Amino acid sequence: MGLSVAEAAVLRGLHLVPVSFSSREKVKRTIQVGQTDIRIYGPSAREDVLSSVADEFPDVIVLDYTAPDSVNSNAELYCKLGLPFVMGTTGGNRQLLYKSVQDSKNYALISPQMGKQVVAFVALMRIFGEQFPGAYSGYHLEVLESHQASKKDTSGTAKDVIACFEKLGVPYDMNKMVKIRDPEQQLEMVGVPEEHIEGHAFHLYHLTSSDDSVSFEFQHNVCGRSIYAEGTIDAAIFLHRKVV
C-alpha cells in the first residue's frame, strides 16, 4: 500500500516528502517513485527523522500503511510531534488509538477502509442499522472475507459491517468468520482472478431467515490497491484543508 499511495500522490501532483520507514534496521535504503528518491529509515531513526520532517515540511500529512502491531506506537509518535496523519493500517487497539488522538488534539483521519465506494457502502449499512433496528431479528449471518496471504489480521471493514448487522438484530460471533488466506482456495473457491491473489479484498455477508425461506447477500469485491490509494490521497487533501 505504501508504494501504491506514493505513486497515487505523484499522479495527483502532490509533493512527496522523500522519507519512508521500515520495521527493520537493515533495509534497502532508497526506492524511486516518479522522479523522487525516497530514503527508507529503520525504527531507531523514526523520531529524529519525523521531527526534522515536521520542521522542514510544515504542511506535511503522514500516511500510515504499516502493520497492526505498529498502529498504537506510530499514532502516539505522530501525536507527540503534532504531525497530522491518515491511517489506513488496521488492527491494534482502536479505542486507545482514538483516545491518543483526542487527548493530543492532533489531526488524524483513521479508517480501516479508504476505498470511497466501499466507505459509502459501509455508511449505507450504518444508516440501515439506525433506521431499522432489530428488523432482521432471528436471522442468521455468515461472513466470509478473503485477502492476500500476507494480511495479518481480520478484515477491519468486515468488523464495521458486522456491527451494522448487529444493530439490525443479528448477533454475530467474530470467531465464526471465514477468513481465507490460502491462494489455492482463493482461486478455486472464492474466484479471485490469479493476477490479484497478492492484492485483493473479497467480502461476502449472507443472511438467512430462521426457517431458511428467505436469504439476502451483500458482497464487495476489490481487486488490486488503486481504490484505496486514490481514497487515501483524497483523505490527505481533505485532512490538510482541516488543518490549515
Ligand SMILES: NC(=O)C1=CN([C@@H]2O[C@H](COP(=O)(O)OP(=O)(O)OC[C@H]3O[C@@H](n4cnc5c(N)ncnc54)[C@H](OP(=O)(O)O)[C@@H]3O)[C@@H](O)[C@H]2O)C=CC1
Ligand atoms: N484502510 C484501507 O483501505 C486499507 C488498509 N490496509 C491495511 O494497511 C496495512 C498495510 O497493508 P499492506 O500494505 O497490504 O501490507 P504489507 O505487509 O504489504 O506492507 C506493510 C509494510 O509496512 C512496513 N512496516 C511494518 N511495520 C512498520 C513500522 N512499524 N514502521 C514502518 N514500516 C512498517 C513493512 O515493511 P518492512 O517489512 O520493511 O518493515 C511492510 O512493507 C494493513 O493493516 C492492511 O490491512 C490495506 C489496504 C487498504
Ligand SMILES: O=C(O)C1=N[C@H](C(=O)O)C[C@H](O)C1
Ligand atoms: O489488508 C487489506 O488488503 C485490506 N484491509 C482493509 C481491512 O482490513 O478491512 C481494507 C480492505 O479489506 C483491504
